[in-house]
Amino acid sequence: MNTVLWVAAAVAVCICELAGRTLRRGWPTAAQLLRAARGHALSRLALVIGWVWLGWHVFAR
Amino acid sequence: MRRRLRIEVSAFRLRGGAAGTAALDCARGRDWLRERRGEQANARILTSSGRAVVAGAVVVALAACGWFAAALPPFGVEANVVTFSVAAAMLAMGAALPRRPASDLRGRWPNPDQPPVPVAARALARAPADAARDSSLRVWGLIAWLLAALFAGAVELWELFHAPRSAYPTLSSLANEVLGPGHRVARAVAFMCWGACGLFVARRPWRRA
Numbered sequence: 001m002n003t004v005l006w007v008a009a010a011v012a013v014c015i016c017e018l019a020g021r022t023l024r025r026g027w028p029t030a031a032q033l034l035r036a037a038r039g040h041a042l043s044r045l046a047l048v049i050g051w052v053w054l055g056w057h058v059f060a061r
Numbered sequence: 062m063r064r065r066l067r068i069e070v071s072a073f074r075l076r077g078g079a080a081g082t083a084a085l086d087c088a089r090g091r092d093w094l095r096e097r098r099g100e101q102a103n104a105r106i107l108t109s110s111g112r113a114v115v116a117g118a119v120v121v122a123l124a125a126c127g128w129f130a131a132a133l134p135p136f137g138v139e140a141n142v143v144t145f146s147v148a149a150a151m152l153a154m155g156a157a158l159p160r161r162p163a164s165d166l167r168g169r170w171p172n173p174d175q176p177p178v179p180v181a182a183r184a185l186a187r188a189p190a191d192a193a194r195d196s197s198l199r200v201w202g203l204i205a206w207l208l209a210a211l212f213a214g215a216v217e218l219w220e221l222f223h224a225p226r227s228a229y230p231t232l233s234s235l236a237n238e239v240l241g242p243g244h245r246v247a248r249a250v251a252f253m254c255w256g257a258c259g260l261f262v263a264r265r266p267w268r269r270a
Contacts, residue, residue: 002229005216012209019202025191026198033206038266051262052148055255057233058240059130059248060140 119154119260120253123147127252131245151256155263 013030020029028036037043126147133140223229240251 002220002223005219006230006232006235009209009213009216012212016202016205016209019205023198026195027202028199028206030206035266038262038264044262047262048152051255051259052145055144055148055252055259056141058236058255059135059252060137060144061135 123253123256124249126256127249128245130252131248135242147252147256148259151259152263155260156265158260158264 017030020027020032034047037047126143130140130143130147133143217232220229220231226234240248242248
C-alpha cells in the first residue's frame, strides 16, 4: 500500500517532466528548473548542500 | 565539433525569410560556416582533446574512488573522509570549469554584418498571444512541479513517522535495497553518478548574449 504512494509520487514527477518535453514552450522541465536554480547564489548553495548531504547520507551513513 | 556544426546548420535552416532570398542566404550561410570552421577549428580540436583527457581522468578517478568507497563499512571515519574528499574535489573542479562563450546559437542565424539576436529579444518580438500562453503555461508548470515535490515530501514524512520500516519504506530504505553495503557494483556506479552531479552543481551557469 505504501509503495503505491511512492509510485504515485514518481508518476507525478514523470508527468511534469513529460509535459515540459511535450509542450516545450513555457512549461519548465527539471533541467530548466535546475539551471534556473543554479543562476542564483542562494539556491545554488542549497543545491550544493543538498548534494553533499545526499552523498554523506548514502555512502557514509 | 560535429554537434556544434549541426546546431549551426539547424539554426540556419530554421531562419525565416522570403523564398526569393533563399539562394543568396544559403551561399552566405555556407561562407559563414566556412569562416567559422577556418577560424576556430584548431582551437576547438585542441580544446576537445584536452577535454577528453580531463573527462577520462575524472571518470577513472571517480570509478576508483567509488569502488574503494563501496567496500567501506558505513558509519566509519574512512567512509566520511572519502566522501567529503571527493565532494571537495568535485566542487573545486566544477567551480574551475570555464563558462560557455557568450554566444547564443539558438538566436537568429548570425549575419556577419549584424550582431546575433538573442533569444530574449526574439521572445519579445513574438506575438502577444504566444507570450501570454507561454507565461500561463510556465505558471501552471511551476505550480505542478511544486505540488509534485510537496507530494513526494509528504509521502516521505508519512513513511518516516510510521513503523515498521518494512511496511512504511522511506526513500532511504528503498535505496538501501539497491545501494546497500552488500551491493558493491551498484554502490560504486552510484558514487560515480553522484560525483558527476557535483561537477554539474558546482559549475557556473552558462551566460547568454
